Amino acid sequence: MSWLTRIRPRLTGFLGRRETPDNLWHKCRACNAMVYTKEFDENLGVCPKCEFHERIGPKERFAQVFDGGVHTRLEIPAVPEDPLGFRDQKKYTDRIKAARTATSEPEAMAVATGKIGGVDAVVAVQNFAFMGGSMGLAVGEAFLTGAMAAVKARAPFIIFTAAGGARMQEGILSLMQMPRTTVAVAELREAGLPYIVVMTDPTTGGVTASYAMLGDIQIAEPGALIGFAGQRVIENTIREKLPEGFQRAEYLLEHGMLDMVVPRKDLHATLARLVELLMRQRVAA
Known part of the structure; x- marks a missing residue:
């Protein structure tokens, strides 16, 4: 030894x-x-x-987008947690509990108010870490809460989307959030308030087919996957190879589906300029 x-x-x-x-x-x-x-x-x-x-969650996003990270979260009205009594490999309620434990968030969308560039604003953030950011009753209620808070405060409404689509555990009730959120966007328009969408990776399915594509200004982060159906589904349907970078933010910008692609470090300054300009135009009108 x-x-x-x-x-x-x-x-x-x-x-x-x-x-x-x-x-x-x-x-x-x-x-x-x-x-x-x-x-x-x-x-x-x-x-x-x-x-x-x-991908980042609401806590980090709010800290980055609001002036000095100062914001106040809005309380989201409670909704039935398991309206269909759904179960696959696990109970739906168990999946929700696991998601809450993993993310320390009550649901897949959070809403807060604060200032961006000195202008009052309402911001909603979808959390992909919470069951893929899937859109269910709670997400629909959170969106409506944010939109109505913006109307009441006469403030712009900004949403950061990140979702795999509708929440299958809630069936048709999840799909009903598409027209509900569309009506809320119409109320923002009727009030003459800006609705800005920032699409982050990934934004797909029913979210893309509803409120994610209805913004007055459409922004995306670099490289974000944005689309309705998946690439393999599309290729199998049309039996053709899709172009390089298909459904990525830069491709959509080139083909006119986005207004701009903005790196995260520039998002706060970009949103500050936009809300100041849009709200100034509204006051002038």
């Missing part, structure tokens, strides 16, 4: 084992680069190596 083998246990006991925090590093989903979590957070959840925009 060597001297090092004999002395190592004593040194380990004397010095103690150093623990490495599990959250010290973040692995980029696009380029697989390992980035210090602190550096990643300081860069607003964007990979400093490849500029990949990672």
Whole structure:
């Protein structure tokens, strides 16, 4: 037995084992680069190596978009949690509980008020980490709460979308949120208030087919997946290979479905300019 083998246990006991925090590093989903979590957070959840925009939740989004991160969350009216008594591999109620535990959020959409560029605004954020940001009764109610709060405050309504579509566990009730939210957008228009949509990765399904495509101004983050049906479904239907970058934000901008693609670091300044300009025009009118 060597001297090092004999002395190592004593040194380990004397010095103690150093623990490495599990959250010290973040692995980029696009380029697989390992980035210090602190550096990643300081860069607003964007990979400093490849500029990949990672998905973020309401807490981070509100902190980034409101002036100084100061905001007040709005309470969302309660809705039936399991109106159809749905069960697949798990009970629907168990899935909701697991999502709440994992995200520390009550549902897939949160709404808050605050100032953007000194202008009062209402902002809604969809959380993809909560059951894929799926649109159900609670999301529909949150959207209506935000829209009505904007009408009452005579303020612009801004929404950050991120969803896999309608929530299948609520069946037809989830699809009914499409016309409900469309009516709410119409009320914003009738009141002469700006409705700005910022589409983040991914925005798909019934969300794309309703309130995500009804904005007065359509913005997207770089590289965001935006569409209704999935790419493989479309290819199998039309039996053709789709173009490179199909359903990505840059492709949609090039083909006229978006007004602009804005990096996350520039979103606050861009929204501040837009709401100041749009609200100034409204006052003048």
